[in-house]
Each structure stands twice: as structure tokens, then as C-alpha cells.
Amino acid sequence: MSAPILWIVVPFIAGVLILLFLRERTSPLIGGTVATLLAFIALLFPIDTALLLGSVSIKISPSIEFFGRSFALTTADGPLLAIIYGLSALWFFGTEASGTANRFVSLGLMIVALLTASIAVEPFLFAALLLEMAAMLVIPLLVPTYQKPGRGVIRFLIYQTLAMPFILFSGWMLAGVEASPGDINTTLQAGTMLGLGFAFLLGIFPLYNWIPMVTEESPPYVAGFLLWVLPTFTIIFGLGFLDRYTWLRTSPQLSSAIQLAGIFMVASGGVFASLQKHIGRMMGYAAIAETGLFVLAIGLRSTEIVNVTFLLLIPRGLELAVWALALSIIKRKAYSLKFSEVKGFARSYPIATSALILAHLSMAGLPLLAGFPARLALWQELASQSLVLSFWALFGMLGLLIGATRTMAVLVMVEEDKAWELKESWMQMTMLGLGVIGLFLLGMFPQILQPFIKDLPSLFEHLGR
Amino acid sequence: MLIFISCLLLFISALALIVLRVTQQNIRYSWLAAVGGAALATVSVFVWQTQMPFDFVLPSWKPDTLFLNPPLFRADGVSWPLALSIVVLTLSIMLTSVARPSIANSLNWAGGLALGGIGIMAVTADNPLTLLLVWAALDMTELITQLIFADNSTNNEKVVTSFFTRALGIGLLLWANIVSIAQGSSFDFQTIAPGSGLYLVIAAGLRLGVLPLHLPYSSESTLRRGFGTLLRLISAASSIVLLTHIPASSLNSGLTPYLLGFSIMAALYGGWMWLRAPDELTGRPYWVIGLAALSVTAALSGNPLGAVAWGCALVLVGGALFLASVQQVWLNRALLIGAWSLSSLPFSLTASAWLGNLGFFIPFVIAAQSLIIAGFIRHALRPSGRDTLDSQPRWALAAYPTGIILLLVIQLVLGFIGWDGALQIGAWVQAIIVSLLTFGLVWATPRFRILNPIRAHWVNTTASRTDSIYSGVWTLYRVFGRISKTINITLEGEGGIMWTLLFLVIFVSLLTQGLP
Numbered sequence: 001m002s003a004p005i006l007w008i009v010v011p012f013i014a015g016v017l018i019l020l021f022l023r024e025r026t027s028p029l030i031g032g033t034v035a036t037l038l039a040f041i042a043l044l045f046p047i048d049t050a051l052l053l054g055s056v057s058i059k060i061s062p063s064i065e066f067f068g069r070s071f072a073l074t075t076a077d078g079p080l081l082a083i084i085y086g087l088s089a090l091w092f093f094g095t096e097a098s099g100t101a102n103r104f105v106s107l108g109l110m111i112v113a114l115l116t117a118s119i120a121v122e123p124f125l126f127a128a129l130l131l132e133m134a135a136m137l138v139i140p141l142l143v144p145t146y147q148k149p150g151r152g153v154i155r156f157l158i159y160q161t162l163a164m165p166f167i168l169f170s171g172w173m174l175a176g177v178e179a180s181p182g183d184i185n186t187t188l189q190a191g192t193m194l195g196l197g198f199a200f201l202l203g204i205f206p207l208y209n210w211i212p213m214v215t216e217e218s219p220p221y222v223a224g225f226l227l228w229v230l231p232t233f234t235i236i237f238g239l240g241f242l243d244r245y246t247w248l249r250t251s252p253q254l255s256s257a258i259q260l261a262g263i264f265m266v267a268s269g270g271v272f273a274s275l276q277k278h279i280g281r282m283m284g285y286a287a288i289a290e291t292g293l294f295v296l297a298i299g300l301r302s303t304e305i306v307n308v309t310f311l312l313l314i315p316r317g318l319e320l321a322v323w324a325l326a327l328s329i330i331k332r333k334a335y336s337l338k339f340s341e342v343k344g345f346a347r348s349y350p351i352a353t354s355a356l357i358l359a360h361l362s363m364a365g366l367p368l369l370a371g372f373p374a375r376l377a378l379w380q381e382l383a384s385q386s387l388v389l390s391f392w393a394l395f396g397m398l399g400l401l402i403g404a405t406r407t408m409a410v411l412v413m414v415e416e417d418k419a420w421e422l423k424e425s426w427m428q429m430t431m432l433g434l435g436v437i438g439l440f441l442l443g444m445f446p447q448i449l450q451p452f453i454k455d456l457p458s459l460f461e462h463l464g465r
Numbered sequence: 466m467l468i469f470i471s472c473l474l475l476f477i478s479a480l481a482l483i484v485l486r487v488t489q490q491n492i493r494y495s496w497l498a499a500v501g502g503a504a505l506a507t508v509s510v511f512v513w514q515t516q517m518p519f520d521f522v523l524p525s526w527k528p529d530t531l532f533l534n535p536p537l538f539r540a541d542g543v544s545w546p547l548a549l550s551i552v553v554l555t556l557s558i559m560l561t562s563v564a565r566p567s568i569a570n571s572l573n574w575a576g577g578l579a580l581g582g583i584g585i586m587a588v589t590a591d592n593p594l595t596l597l598l599v600w601a602a603l604d605m606t607e608l609i610t611q612l613i614f615a616d617n618s619t620n621n622e623k624v625v626t627s628f629f630t631r632a633l634g635i636g637l638l639l640w641a642n643i644v645s646i647a648q649g650s651s652f653d654f655q656t657i658a659p660g661s662g663l664y665l666v667i668a669a670g671l672r673l674g675v676l677p678l679h680l681p682y683s684s685e686s687t688l689r690r691g692f693g694t695l696l697r698l699i700s701a702a703s704s705i706v707l708l709t710h711i712p713a714s715s716l717n718s719g720l721t722p723y724l725l726g727f728s729i730m731a732a733l734y735g736g737w738m739w740l741r742a743p744d745e746l747t748g749r750p751y752w753v754i755g756l757a758a759l760s761v762t763a764a765l766s767g768n769p770l771g772a773v774a775w776g777c778a779l780v781l782v783g784g785a786l787f788l789a790s791v792q793q794v795w796l797n798r799a800l801l802i803g804a805w806s807l808s809s810l811p812f813s814l815t816a817s818a819w820l821g822n823l824g825f826f827i828p829f830v831i832a833a834q835s836l837i838i839a840g841f842i843r844h845a846l847r848p849s850g851r852d853t854l855d856s857q858p859r860w861a862l863a864a865y866p867t868g869i870i871l872l873l874v875i876q877l878v879l880g881f882i883g884w885d886g887a888l889q890i891g892a893w894v895q896a897i898i899v900s901l902l903t904f905g906l907v908w909a910t911p912r913f914r915i916l917n918p919i920r921a922h923w924v925n926t927t928a929s930r931t932d933s934i935y936s937g938v939w940t941l942y943r944v945f946g947r948i949s950k951t952i953n954i955t956l957e958g959e960g961g962i963m964w965t966l967l968f969l970v971i972f973v974s975l976l977t978q979g980l981p
Binding site for chain 1 (some may be wrong): 518525526527530531600601602606613615623624628636639646648652942949961965968969
């Protein structure tokens with residue numbers, strides 16, 4: 001068995017089979033189990049290392065060839081695969097509680113498989129194509145059957161599609177830059193192309209307006225999944241670029257530009273979040289601010305780039321899962337997610353509203369919650385480089401905190417003497433409860449992530465050294 | 466390890482109460498478990514004295530290269546009196562709960578014990594990371610408890626606002642450390658950069674409601690005497706502890722006199738409102754503001770021990786007064802020991818309060834302190850409005866006064882032993898002036914109308930002047946909201962993509978201008 005077959009082909013086929021043959025009730029269980037198994041295999045069986053189980057020797061080979069292209073997953077990819085499939089399992093298990101359609105699990109598995117392929121493919125520029133394919137698979141999830149796609153979805157597709165030629169073109173130019181590093185014009189052009197490609201992919205300021213639109217018009221659980229999965233792989237793809245090209249890694253101008261873009265996202269995401277009156281859009285802006293933190297981390301002139309980035313990546317999956325699940329539960333009851341519609345929901349849905357607020361506060365970096373350790377690490381690294389950047393990063397988080405406070409104030413706004421009720425189902429309470437426990441565990445003991453992230457710097461040859 | 470044992474005793478007792486609640490309904494066992502756990506924890510805090518100073522270190526966060534300081538707790542001559550005050554208050558609340566109608570609710574006791582444990586962790590926190598974590602735990606506990614018991618929208622809104630204000634304090638502590646790291650120091654109190662000191666004062670002041678002056682707590686909360694008292698006082702003590710970590714060098718800043726001015730204004734305001742409050746529970750927010758402001762003032766005068774002394778007084782003296790819900794003449798008179806503790810006379814609890822340099826501000830500090838003591842005496846000696854123990858069993862008749870007396874005894878004991886501020890002569894001349902002025906105020910209160918208590922329904926939790934400031938902020942917020950809406954409509958409308966691309970071009974042009 002080869003690693004790409006196990007972590008790319010198997011989940012993709014599992015996704016297709018679930019789509020064709022399984023019913024709505026069983027698909028989350030099967031999809032979640034497949035993802036969990038893949039996560040455990042990634043964690044327990046090192047790639048390209050022979051393991052003796054009694055008299056049987058097992059070895060997962062690292063690569064395969066496909067139409068002249070190579071797909072390779074090395075030993076260092078193991079923890080990353082465990083994280084990705086572990087978090088995917090969390091999303092799939094939560095599907096039933098969220099009331100999302102069954103194709104979420106099947107298409108979700110296919111999307112994760114394609115995105116895994118994007119980090120395995122060689123030459124790595126083909127990752128742009130795979131990212132585009134994954135973005136296209138998201139569309140049927142975002143648009144309910146027999147409905148016209150909303151403006152946000154269309155804009156999402158336009159921007160993701162625009163990203164692909166920019167990245168492919170920049171890859172071609174970068175080869176030229178490597179050949180003649182003194183050619184400033186080519187370097188500038190390649191850098192601009194690359195920057196634009198990633199700006200479209202990640203939704204860098206001002207290209208992020210599709211995010212709040214999608215979180216407003218699409219099912220919250222799907223939107224949350226999209227906001228977790230695409231930026232995560234795009235960031236890993238981006239780190240690959242930085243690792244591969246010395247001039248990108250060592251250019252102080254590029255680093256400043258990345259940090260400037262990141263800080264714009266954090267600050268503007270925070271400010272807009274604080275001014276929203278729709279709790280779905282607020283999640284969108286919080287995701288934007290957090291993507292800004294990733295961008296800031298990538299722009300760090302420090303050996304800790306990889307550690308800080310992955311420390312941010314893992315809690316994001318959990319935060320968005322909890323937040324999106326809570327929003328889905330609330331949306332099933334409320335006409336829309338506007339403040340006026342969800343007023344006083346805390347008394348009827350205390351678990352869902354608490355989980356929502358905690359996920360929001362975690363993204364705002366409140367101590368004790370999952371988002372805090374990563375933000376603390378980032379602030380410390382930023383502080384030693386620029387106090388101004390640190391200030392704006394904190395300012396963005398303040399915006400998210402204001403947003404959380406406003407949401408809380410609306411959700412607890414009740415008529416006098418309204419009694420407390422528990423309207424969530426047992427499944428919903430269990431999933432949200434587990435998520436909230438996870439938020440606190442990651443916030444109090446971030447060292448539990450250490451087994452997963454300690455070997456991740458070896459994914460990159462030059463970064464963080 | 467002893468810190469861990471004390472906290473564990475309180476947490477285990479809380480857990481035992483929950484288990485008892487589920488398995489048995491006999492309230493006496495629950496009460497015994499609560500009192501037993503709190504008493505053992507109190508004894509264990511006294512045992513700290515045998516090993517002080519000592520540290521308790523939790524496993525450090527990983528990766529080590531990013532998180533240099535592990536969560537750390539320290540018992541020393543500064544944190545011990547605050548820890549003792551908190552644990553004794555917890556025990557007193559359990560003992561006096563026999564006189565309160567909420568006796569049947571053992572979940573309240575469990576919450577109180579857990580809160581006591583968190584409070585001890587807060588006052589022993591020895592680096593900013595630890596303090597940030599414990600502050601967040603306290604704030605979330607308060608938020609959840611208050612929201613469960615709040616009965617209308619207005620109170621809910623106040624609870625949320627109070628949480629936000631305290632979260633801002635957390636943000637400021639974080640900012641202080643960012644500034645410290647930017648100046649080449651590390652993320653701990655011992656090596657914190659001088660430039661960060663004033664941010665620490667503001668962070669503590671913000672959480673206490675002193676800088677800027679605001680009332681973070683609602684006086685209309687359902688949780689009034691028992692759990693409510695614990696929540697208010699522990700929360701305040703956990704913020705005061707930050708004042709003991711301010712580096713002296715940072716107080717040379719030009720901003721210090723202004724901050725001193727603001728904190729003394731807050732002390733005067735708190736003292737005045739406390740003196741005129743219709744009863745001690747309505748006046749409790751002003752008590753907290755007044756003493757917290759004196760604590761901030763002591764810290765700004767370069768005397769961290771004074772901040773600790775005011776913190777202990779806030780918990781012990783305030784605790785005794787707020788828990789005294791039963792009409793007993795001899796107990797009311799015994800409460801006056803609190804006036805001694807607040808007087809800063811030699812060998813009193815607050816004798817070390819004014820060892821710093823107050824300069825021009827001394828008369829104002831004297832006035833504020835006198836107002837607070839006079840208010841305390843008035844509330845302690847009030848003739849009516851309290852419950853009786855007549856209908857209670859015999860054991861309750863013994864348990865209730867024990868709880869109050871315990872707080873009074875500890876006030877006296879801390880004046881003589883156990884910490885760095887014990888056995889101090891202090892600024893005795895100033896203390897005598899304070900005492901004389903206090904007697905004058907107590908004499909004048911029933912005689913001059915301006916000093917008479919105001920009616921309960923006139924006491925507003927937010928002063929009108931601060932209200933106008935906050936409504937100004939709210940107007941500004943709404944203006945930003947409208948601007949944001951316009952931007953959103955533009956970018957998300959039909960021509961949104963064109964506008965976005967235009968912004969993108971401008972953004973890229975700006976960036977490329979910076980390149981060589």
C-alpha cells in the first residue's frame with residue numbers, strides 16, 4: 001500500500017460510495033469513521049518505515065506516479081495527515097447534529113482527499129489545479145438543490161478561479177528568477193503574480209468580501225467547513241513556496257508586504273466583526289481575522305514560523321466546527337441569523353449559545369480557550385519585531401471581543417421571568433459539549449498538541465531553521 | 466505543592482457537595498462537607514508559613530522555544546495575606562450560610578468553594594501568563610453565574626458589559642507584556658520593563674472600576690449576601706494582586722500624577738457614595754470602588770505592601786459586614802474592629818498602607834479614607850433591617866457568629882504576624898488625622914442633611930456623568946456602524962468586484978512603492 005493511495009484515493013472513493021449508496025443517517029457515521037481510521041493510521045504507522053507485526057512486515061511506501069506526475073507523502077507528513085483527517089472526522093461526526101444534507105460527508109471526504117493531493121503533488125505547482133478542483137466541489141455543498149447560487153458563492157468561485165492562472169504563471173516566472181536572481185523586474189513581476197494568486201486564494205484584503213456573503217446566504221456548517229479547509233491547505237501550500245525559493249524567504253520587502261496584508265486582514269476583520277448585526281457574517285469576519293493571523297505568522301522573520309503557523313491551524317478547525325455547529329442549530333429554529341431574530345435564544349438553547357460564544361471568544365484570543373496559546377506565541381514573536389504590528393493585531397482581536405460581547409448581549413436579552421429550557425437534542429449537546437471541552441483543553445494544556453506538531457518543521461527543508 | 470493542596474481541598478469539597486446533592490438530599494451532611502473542606506483549606510494556608518517562600522510550577526507549555534515561562538504560583542509575604550483572606554472569607558460564608566434563605570442550595574456552596582480555590586490561585590499567580598489564565602477563569606465563572614441568576618434584560622446587559630470591561634483588563638495586561646517583550650524583557654513580573662508598569666496599573670484599575678471610574682457590578686443582582694459577596698470580593702482581590710508586581714522604576718513616568726489624581730477621585734467618589742448608601746449591600750459596589758482606589762493609590766505611591774493591605778481590608782472587613790445579616794447587638798459592635806483595621810493606625814491591618822510618597826495628594830487621601838471608615842461605622846451600627854436566628858437550630862446559633870468572628874480575628878492577627886506588612890508603625894500622624902475626621906463625620910452624619918443616606922431607588926449603578934461619556938462612545942460606535950454598512954454595500958453589491966479590483970490595484974501600488 002502506498003501513502004497517496006491510502007490518504008488520497010481511499011477517502012475519495014469512500015466519498016463517492018457514500019454519495020451513491022448511503023442514506024442520510026448512516027453517512028456521517030461511516031464518513032467520520034473513515035476519517036478517524038485514516039487519522040489513526042497516520043499517527044501510528046510511519047510512512048516509508050517497515051513495521052513488524054508478529055511475522056508480518058508492513059510498510060507504507062511514500063509515492064506513486066500518476067499520468068507522469070508524482071504524488072509523495074513522506075514520514076514528516078504523518079502528523080499533518082493525522083491532524084487533517086482527525087479534524088475532518090470531527091466535522092463529519094457533527095453533520096447529523098447540524099442537520100446538514102448527507103452529501104456534505106461524501107463531498108467533504110472528496111474535498112479533503114483532493115486537498116491532501118495538493119500537498120503531495122510534484123511538481124508542486126499542480127497544487128493550484130487541485131485547489132481549484134476542491135473549490136468547485138464546494139459549490140454543490142454551498143448551494144441547496146434546486147436553488148440559484150447566491151452572489152457570495154459566485155464571487156467565491158470567480159476569485160478561486162482567478163487565483164489559479166496567477167499561481168501557475170508565477171511558478172513559471174519563478175523558475176526564471178532562480179536562473180537570474182539579479183533581474184529585479186522579473187523578480188518584482190513574479191512576486192506580484194504570486195502575491196495576487198495567494199490574495200485570491202486566501203481572500204486577502206480587499207478580496208475577502210465573498211466570505212461574509214457566503215456565511216450569510218449558505219448553510220453555516222458548510223460555510224464553516226469551507227473556511228477551515230481551504231485556508232488550511234492554502235497556507236501549507238504557501239509555506240511550501242516560501243521553503244522552496246530562497247529569494248522569497250530572505251526578501252525583507254516581501255516579508256513586510258505579507259505582514260502588512262496580514263495586519264490589514266486582522267484589523268479590518270476585527271473592526272467589521274464588531275459592527276455586524278448578523279451572527280453568521282460575524283463568523284465570516286472572525287475567520288478573515290484569523291486568516292490574517294496566519295498571514296502575519298508566515299511573514300515573521302523568525303525561526304518559529306512553522307511552529308506558530310501550525311499552533312494556529314489546529315485550534316482553528318475546532319473553533320470553526322463548534323461555532324458552525326452552534327449556528328446551524330440556532331438557524332434551524334430562527335428565521336435568519338440576524339440579531340433581531342435570535343434575541344433571547346440563550347434561554348431556549350443554552351448549550352448552543354454557550355458553545356457559540358466560547359468559540360467566538362476563543363477566536364478573539366481569550367485566555368483559557370484554544371485560540372489563546374497560539375495568539376500569545378504570535379504576539380511574542382511580533383513584539384520583538386514591531387510594536388505597531390502587535391498593536392494592530394491586538395486591536396483586531398479587540399474587535400472580535402466586541403463582536404462576541406454584542407452577540408452575547410443579544411442572545412441573553414429575554415423577557416422577564418422566562419424559564420431556562422434545553423431544546424437541543426442529546427446528539428447536539430454531546431457534540432457541542434465535546435467541542436467545548438476541546439476548546440478548554442487546548443487553551444489550558446496546549447502541550448497536548450506537541451506530539452502532532454513537534455515534527456512538522458521537518459516538512460520544510462529551510463523554513464524555521 | 467502546599468498551594469496545590471489548599472486549592473485541591475476546596476475543589477474536592479465542591480465536587481463532594483455536587484456528589485452529595487445527586488446521591489443524598491440531607492442538607493446537614495452537605496453543609497458539614499462544605500464547612501469541613503473550607504476549614505481544612507484554611508488550616509492548610511496557615512501551614513504555608515512553615516515553608517514560605519515557595520513555588521508551585523505547572524507543566525510548561527510546548528514548544529519550549531515559544532513559551533518560556535510555565536504557569537507558576539508563589540506563596541510569599543505578599544501573596545499569603547490575600548490567600549488567607551480569601552480562604553477565611555470562603556469558610557465564613559459557609560458558616561454564616563445557616564442564616565440565609567439559600568441554605569437549601571448546596572450548589573451555591575459548591576460554587577463558592579470552587580471560587581475560593583480559583584481566588585487563591587489568582588492571588589498566588591507569579592507571572593502574567595498564570596494571572597491571565599486565572600483572571601479568565603474568574604471572569605467566565607462570574608459571567609455564567611450572573612447570567613443564570615439574572616432575571617431581566619437590563620441585568621443581563623450589565624453582566625455582559627461587566628464581563629467586557631474585565632476582558633479589556635486582560636487585554637491591557639497582555640499589552641503590558643507585549644510592550645515589555647518589545648523592550649527586550651521577558652514575560653514575567655520580575656524582569657518586566659519599566660515602560661509596562663503603568664499599563665499594569667491601568668489593567669488592574671480597569672478591572673476594579675477605578676480607571677476610568679465605572680461600576681462594573683450591578684447592585685441589583687439576585688446573588689446578594691453569600692455567593693455574591695464572595696464573587697465581588699475575590700474578583701477585586703485577584704485584580705489588586707497585580708498592583709504588587711509593578712516595578713518601582715515605572716512609577717517615575719509623567720503620567721503617574723494623573724493616574725494618582727484619577728484614582729483618588731475614584732476613592733472620594735466611592736467613599737462619598739458608600740457613606741450615603743441606604744444599606745451595605747446597595748453600597749457594596751462603592752465599597753469595592755473606594756477600597757480598590759485606595760489600593761491603586763498605594764501602588765502608585767510606590768508602596769505595593771499598601772496595595773496588599775487595602776486588598777485584605779476589602780475582603781476581610783467588607784466580608785464581615787456584608788455577611789452580617791442577623792440582628793445581634795454585640796456582634797454589630799464587634800464589627801467595629803473593622804474600623805480599626807481600616808484606620809491605618811500602628812499595628813492595624815492597614816498600618817503599612819501609606820508608606821509610599823503621596824506628596825500633594827495626602828489631604829485627599831485622608832478625606833477618602835475617612836469617608837469610607839465613617840460609612841463602614843454607619844452600616845455596621847445600623848439598627849434594623851436584619852434577619853434573626855430565632856427559628857434556627859442550636860448548631861446554627863453557634864455557627865453563624867463563628868463565621869463573622871473568624872473574619873474579625875484574622876483582621877487583628879494580620880496586623881501582627883505572617884506577612885511583610887505586619888507589625889508596622891506606618892504613617893501614624895496621618896492615621897490619627899483620619900481617625901479624628903472619621904469621628905467628626907460619624908457625629909455629623911445624622912445632623913447634616915447632605916450626609917444623610919439617599920433612598921435606595923435613587924442609587925443608580927451608573928453615575929450620570931459617566932453615563933454621558935459612555936453614550937458618547939456609543940454614538941461614535943453607531944457612526945462606525947453606518948460607515949461599515951456603506952462599505953459592505955459597496956463591496957458586496959453589483960459593482961462589488963470592480964470596486965474590489967480597484968482597491969486591490971491601489972493596495973498593490975502602495976506596496977510596490979515601498980520596494981527599492
